[in-house]
Amino acid sequence: MEDPNPLSSSFSDNYLVSSNNSFTGLEDYSVDGENGSLGFMELLGVQDFGPSVLDMLQKPSVQLPNQNQSSTVDQESSEVLNTPATSNFSTISSESCGGGGPNDEQTKELVDEEDEEEEEEEDEEKQKTKKQLKPKKMSQKRQREPRIAFMTKSEVDHLEDGYRWRKYGQKAVKNSPFPRSYYRCTNASCSVKKRIERSLNDPTIVMTTYEGQHTHPSPMMSRANPAAALTPCLGFSTGASTATFMPSPLQMSLSSDQFHCNYSTPLNFGFMGSTNINCAASAHQKRFYTPPSAFITDYGLLQDIVPSIVRKED
């Protein structure tokens, strides 16, 4: 691990990963055409085929499994985050659904799910051998959930996404002064996790990685419209600004020739109805995104945060 590149630096410098043609490139988005005064969104997709998105992104070059062509980023075209000073918010998505195509690694993991009973027995044995060690249930092979990572320009680490999270860990990241925080959804029946860390390159950028799918409506959204709360979407809001976009219906294409992000499995990470669309989508973006009809105009807490000019009521 003597990579001369700082990890967070390589996140932004080298994270362009193309796979199964589901993603190629990035693009900036003006927010609602307000002369750029509201900043812009930057979107970038990355597909995860096993290792964590961040792990992949931290490599100077990424070799995807089962793919002959290397999908490395040109080192010289490093600055992916081309953030202007006027920007107070930007988001980069890194799609990482496991369903990016038939893949040996994923197949193995699916098979592993069948072994829970055996694992419980193993667990007992381990407890015997390790005696007084904490009775953890760690022997289970971890299942890789679909992941999606975002880079968000924000002053706050923990972006409000409509769900309630409990922090369960924090770790120092090698070569980075910023720790990585681990959160789990507070809903007992929901196993969604997310990691949050700041970019070393640009401390104003928060890298959020979601893992898994919520099995319940957003507490925030459900108060107004439970159906909409279950709609696959991704959303963030900060005290400064808000951006949300939804890969529904399982496919998002942002830019005719530069950005493509295909979701092969349903996602349900975020919250909110039309806020996201109206906030983040310029006319340009709307070409590629059609909101589900279930959406209603419920801004939730965003009503308090996002200027109405951003919400752009229809």
Place this chain on the structure above:
DNA sequence: CGATTTTGACCTGCGC
């Protein structure tokens, strides 16, 4: 007093 955060210890996977 329950929920959440903090934090050190432990576990796992991977590269060498």
Place this chain on the structure above:
DNA sequence: GCGCAGGTCAAAATCG
């Protein structure tokens, strides 16, 4: 096999 780094657990501390 060993060491490192990432990820998780769980007791203690803190908060509302």
